[in-house]
Amino acid sequence: MPDDLNNASTQFLERKLSTILSADVAGFSRLMGEDEEETLRTFRGHKQVFESLVAMHRGRIFNTAGDAILAEFASAVEAVRCATDIQAALRTRNDQLPPARQVRFRIGINLGDVMVHGQDGSGAKTGWRAMMKRCNGSSRSRICSKDGTSTDRSSFGA
DSSP states (O other), X not given: OHHHHHHHHHHTOEEXXXXXXXXXXXXXXXXXXXXXXXXXXXXXXXHHHHHHHHHHTXXXXXXXXXXXXXXXXXXXXXXXXXXXXXXXXXXHHHTTSOGGGOOEEEEEEEEEEEEEETTEEGGGGTTHHHHHHHHTTOOSOEEEETTXXXXXXXXXXX
């Protein structure tokens, strides 16, 4: 009987190669502690820009939680282009705010095998917490890779 259950559950698992863009806000807890309403207003405006750029680069947001956003792309090149465009657009928005109130996204990109269940990519989240912790050392906007390297957005001309 257990073998029948295992076979039934694996029949519904689809695996595919995807590029996942993962983002969260550096210092989000501090910003919320200082001024929740202003932080949420700024975050929501930034998130609208983020969402429109993901769509423009033919990606899709498949999961959000608090300040975290996960998006999937068929192309690694489009994911990187999207990340640099997001950083440039949000830099322009942040330049209008005092430095202590800026909402800066850290972005990581990973190309890997994911397990798909409905609209959610379960395997996509694996390893992202560790990667984002490596990127956490900086409050600057950065684009990080799963191998631990990170690049200041200015390296991309943003």
